[in-house]
Amino acid sequence: MRSPRSLIRSVSDFTFATLISRVLGLIRDACFGAFLEKHVADAFMVGITIPSTFRILFAEGALSVAFIPILSRLRLTKGEEDAQKFARAIWSLMVLVVGGVVVLAILTAPLYVPLLLNKWQDRDVGIELATQMVQIMFPFLFFISLSAWAMGILNVYGSFFLPAVSPAIYNVVVICGAIWAGLWMSGVDAARAMAAAVVIGGLFQFCIQVPALCRLGYFPWFSRDSLHPQVRNFLVALTPTLFGLAVYQINIIINRIYFASYLEVGSIATLTYAFRLLQFPQGGLGVAVSAAALPRLAEEAQQSSGAAFCATMVRSLRALILILIPSSVGLAVISHDLVGIVYNRGKFLSGGLLEPTTSALIAYTAGLFFFSAAKLLTQGFYVYRDVKTPVKIGFVCVVVNALFCCLLIRPMGVAGLALASTLSSVVQTGLLYSLLRPRLPDFPAMPVSGLIGRVLLCSGVMGWLCWLAIHHFAYLGDGFSGYGMRVLIGVSLGVFVYGVLAWLLLWEDVKMVLELRRHKE
Numbered sequence: 415m416r417s418p419r420s421l422i423r424s425v426s427d428f429t430f431a432t433l434i435s436r437v438l439g440l441i442r443d444a445c446f447g448a449f450l451e452k453h454v455a456d457a458f459m460v461g462i463t464i465p466s467t468f469r470i471l472f473a474e475g476a477l478s479v480a481f482i483p484i485l486s487r488l489r490l491t492k493g494e495e496d497a498q499k500f501a502r503a504i505w506s507l508m509v510l511v512v513g514g515v516v517v518l519a520i521l522t523a524p525l526y527v528p529l530l531l532n533k534w535q536d537r538d539v540g541i542e543l544a545t546q547m548v549q550i551m552f553p554f555l556f557f558i559s560l561s562a563w564a565m566g567i568l569n570v571y572g573s574f575f576l577p578a579v580s581p582a583i584y585n586v587v588v589i590c591g592a593i594w595a596g597l598w599m600s601g602v603d604a605a606r607a608m609a610a611a612v613v614i615g616g617l618f619q620f621c622i623q624v625p626a627l628c629r630l631g632y633f634p635w636f637s638r639d640s641l642h643p644q645v646r647n648f649l650v651a652l653t654p655t656l657f658g659l660a661v662y663q664i665n666i667i668i669n670r671i672y673f674a675s676y677l678e679v680g681s682i683a684t685l686t687y688a689f690r691l692l693q694f695p696q697g698g699l700g701v702a703v704s705a706a707a708l709p710r711l712a713e714e715a716q717q718s719s720g721a722a723f724c725a726t727m728v729r730s731l732r733a734l735i736l737i738l739i740p741s742s743v744g745l746a747v748i749s750h751d752l753v754g755i756v757y758n759r760g761k762f763l764s765g766g767l768l769e770p771t772t773s774a775l776i777a778y779t780a781g782l783f784f785f786s787a788a789k790l791l792t793q794g795f796y797v798y799r800d801v802k803t804p805v806k807i808g809f810v811c812v813v814v815n816a817l818f819c820c821l822l823i824r825p826m827g828v829a830g831l832a833l834a835s836t837l838s839s840v841v842q843t844g845l846l847y848s849l850l851r852p853r854l855p856d857f858p859a860m861p862v863s864g865l866i867g868r869v870l871l872c873s874g875v876m877g878w879l880c881w882l883a884i885h886h887f888a889y890l891g892d893g894f895s896g897y898g899m900r901v902l903i904g905v906s907l908g909v910f911v912y913g914v915l916a917w918l919l920l921w922e923d924v925k926m927v928l929e930l931r932r933h934k935e
Contacts, residue, residue, distance in 0.1 A: 435578065436694045438585035440756050443690045445589055448760030449596030449604055452680030452767060457540065458605045459686045460531065460671055461547020462612060465555045467663040468519070471656055472512050472559050480652040481566045483797050484644055489570065494631070500644045501567055501632055507645065512559045516552050523548045530667065533675045543602060550609040557616035564623040567632055576626055580619045587615035596760075661808030665815045665838060669831045673819045677827055684767055684828050687757055688774035691749075695741040696786055724854045727794055732865060732923060734786050739869045740912045742782035743877040747884065748904040749775045755897035773829035781836030784843045791846035794853065803849055811842045865923050872915035879911055880904045 591611020822830030890896035
């Protein structure tokens with residue numbers, strides 16, 4: 415079993431590599447905003463969001479959740495050779511299934527895209543372009559699924575850096591394609607070229623992981639033993655998992671496509687840009703904790719170590735509390751300047767998207783902790799092969815999300831749709847925790863509640879001081895230098911203030927997460 419310190423090292427590697435990818439992702443999205451008019455950007459974001467929905471289902475989400483626990487279990491019980499046979503069997507199955515889904519989705523795009531964008535019928539550049547974007551970018555799903563298969567294997571072997579940094583290759587390719595298209599093309603032609611770059615980037619993201627797979631003995635990938643005994647268990651775990659993750663993706667389509675199509679031009683792009691900024695701390699910090707904890711949770715569940723499982727879950731939740739609550743407060747405080755420095759140029763500036771993107775980002779930041787906590791708690795069910803409970807909770811949250819969208823879209827616009835996502839994630843986290851609680855026999859409810867209170871206090875003080883400092887430098891204006899200086903001041907002061915307050919009020923909790931003390935498990 416991996417030691418607690420190895421979990422921390424894995425989180426560190428994953429966090430560093432993911433932060434690199436997130437920075438490049440922001441540069442990529444800044445290129446989209448700068449070179450695409452807002453009505454073209456709407457169609458482009460529809461084209462990238464729908465394949466990404468299936469990406470979560472077949473790749474990073476369901477495939478990893480169902481694949482990693484079984485592969486880890488086989489290594490412990492059957493040995494390396496049997497684990498390799500299982501992985502190759504999954505590869506063969508995945509190529510056939512995902513390849514078929516891609517072909518079917520491309521052929522039927524003219525049927526389902528108009529259903530999602532029924533309010534676009536009167537737009538000059540709308541449904542037809544969105545359909546083309548979906549068709550061009552759907553092969554991205556195939557390559558990113560191969561990359562997720564490779565990522566799952568490498569994570570089981572304790573390698574988190576390479577899988578986490580591989581999206582950086584994807585982002586570099588897309589950035590180069592976006593800059594080239596933006597400088598030499600315009601309008602629809604630029605959008606098509608950027609869509610092609612997305613697919614090529616997905617291919618490169620997989621290829622960078624191939625040498626590591628070969629060194630581990632996972633080549634050749636195809637296997638004649640496609641009926642490996644564990645394939646059935648994989649499918650049994652995967653099928654309901656698909657429904658559980660589909661619920662989350664349905665919420666994204668409901669918010670960022672269907673309801674957003676009722677609002678003014680640029681609303682789909684606005685919500686996407688705002689959520690990308692939220693993904694920077696969520697992906698670099700929140701997802702890092704969940705991804706690094708998954709193999710360890712799977713091992714502890716397999717060995718029926720309830721106390722160890724609970725300890726890992728508590729450590730992971732404490733890490734999310736210590737990191738993401740202050741991050742959400744800080745992100746809300748610097749939101750206007752952050753959106754300005756990342757996006758506010760070119761077509762984004764002329765389209766007047768600064769203020770709506772800022773309001774959407776502030777609404778999203780309130781859910782930063784809950785988005786990541788829900789993912790972690792869901793994994794707690796999956797490693798115990800309980801996939802029905804998250805599915806049931808997910809369907810409840812779809813209804814809750816749609817209800818909040820209906821209530822908030824008219825008074826708040828895009829901010830209301832973002833807030834609906836936040837509120838539904840709060841409900842989901844509460845339900846997941848209440849139902850997972852029986853499997854956490856030693857969960858320290860009062861200490862964790864006290865930690866949340868102290869972190870909120872420290873974050874509130876930090877946010878107030880940062881807000882005062884940023885507004886003191888309002889005279890710097892709204893140019894690139896003004897935005898950049900205020901972001902730098904806000905981030906630097908926030909890190910310093912929270913660091914000092916954490917040392918004074920949270921040091922014991924920090925040591926517990928970092929395993930600076932010995933724990934008996």
